Amino acid sequence: AQKVTQAQTEISVVEKEDVTLDCVYETRDTTYYLFWYKQPPSGELVFLIRRNSFDEQNEISGRYSWNFQKSTSSFNFTITASQVVDSAVYFCALSSGGGADGLTFGKGTHLIIQP
Amino acid sequence: SQTIHQWPATLVQPVGSPLSLECTVEGTSNPNLYWYRQAAGRGLQLLFYSVGIGQISSEVPQNLSASRPQDRQFILSSKKLLLSDSGFYLCAWSVIGRNNQPQHFGDGTRLSIL
Numbered sequence: 205a206q207k208v209t210q211a212q213t214e215i216s217v218v219e220k221e222d223v224t225l226d227c228v229y230e231t232r233d234t235t236y237y238l239f240w241y242k243q244p245p246s247g248e249l250v251f252l253i254r255r256n257s258f259d260e261q262n263e264i265s266g267r268y269s270w271n272f273q274k275s276t277s278s279f280n281f282t283i284t285a286s287q288v289v290d291s292a293v294y295f296c297a298l299s300s301g302g303g304a305d306g307l308t309f310g311k312g313t314h315l316i317i318q319p
Numbered sequence: 320s321q322t323i324h325q326w327p328a329t330l331v332q333p334v335g336s337p338l339s340l341e342c343t344v345e346g347t348s349n350p351n352l353y354w355y356r357q358a359a360g361r362g363l364q365l366l367f368y369s370v371g372i373g374q375i376s377s378e379v380p381q382n383l384s385a386s387r388p389q390d391r392q393f394i395l396s397s398k399k400l401l402l403s404d405s406g407f408y409l410c411a412w413s414v415i416g417r418n419n420q421p422q423h424f425g426d427g428t429r430l431s432i433l
Contacts, residue, residue: 208362237419247407249363249424256419295362299419305376306353307422311362 206231208298210310217286218318225281225313227296233257238272238279239297239307249295255279283315291317321346325410325425333433338383338397340428342410345391350412352393353422354385357407369393370415405432 207230217223229238240252253263255272263270267284283290293314297307322345332338344350351370355363365378367385375385382401386394393410407429411422 239421241424247427247429249409249411251421251423254419254421297363306355306365306368306378307363308365309355309362 206233206236206298206300206308208296208308208310210294210296210313212313213311214314214316216316216318219288220285222282222284223286223315225283225294225296225315227279227281227310229277229279229296229298231298231300233300235300237299239299240270240279240281241295241297243293243295243312245292252281286315286317288317288319291315321412321423323410323412323423323425325408325428327428328426329429329431331431331433332400334402335399338395338400338404338430340395340408340410340430342393342395342425343391344393344412347391347412347414349390349415351415351420351422352387353411353413354393354395355409355411355424357409357427359406363409367395400432402432405430 209228236257238255242250242252253270260272269282271280293312295312296310299307325342353368354366356366357363367375367377369375369387372387372390383397407427409427410425413420413422
């Protein structure tokens with residue numbers, strides 16, 4: 205069975221601080237995909253990034269960066285110079301390489317950026 | 320571009336009443352379709368997914384059911400709602416294929432059972 209653990213239930217930082225959201229996953233598949241989604245207060249889920257199990261290169265997109273390490277089964281997300289608009293619940297998710305049976309989500313991390 | 324519509328946005332229903340939530344996708348063909356539920360303070364739980372018309376797979380046995388009468392239409396139903404059915408329901412679609420495709424979500428339906 206697959207599992208995604210986001211141990212940080214809630215994080216609160218002051219604007220402009222850097223913050224890292226942790227994600228640890230479990231899967232028996234050799235091919236799998238990892239995702240991060242953002243859920244602002246309005247409720248919709250916004251896709252941020254996808255990473256496949258064969259690509260361990262870290263990725264940077266503006267103030268966002270992702271660190272994928274297969275050795276520790278982690279896919280952490282860092283926001284640099286956080287802004288109030290970054291306040292949201294962030295979900296890490298995992299899918300297996302075969303089939304179309306959907307995503308396994310972590311319970312999410314509620315990120316609060318204080319002005 | 321592709322868009323996904325869910326309605327209603329909010330719904331208040333008494334225990335034991337029926338339910339019908341609808342989701343439609345525009346701008347794509349043969350999408351994979353999904354229904355998730357998010358209980359308060361918890362992550363998303365996959366309820367149903369569909370890879371084609373009339374093809375429904377259930378992840379969690381419960382009093383909910385899903386149907387896909389048309390290629391881009393996905394309906395979540397119940398004959399008799401329970402208090403435990405309260406939550407935030409999200410429909411999602413992805414490009415046909417395997418799980419490597421990101422899923423794109425609708426705005427969700429907040430369902431309250433009284």
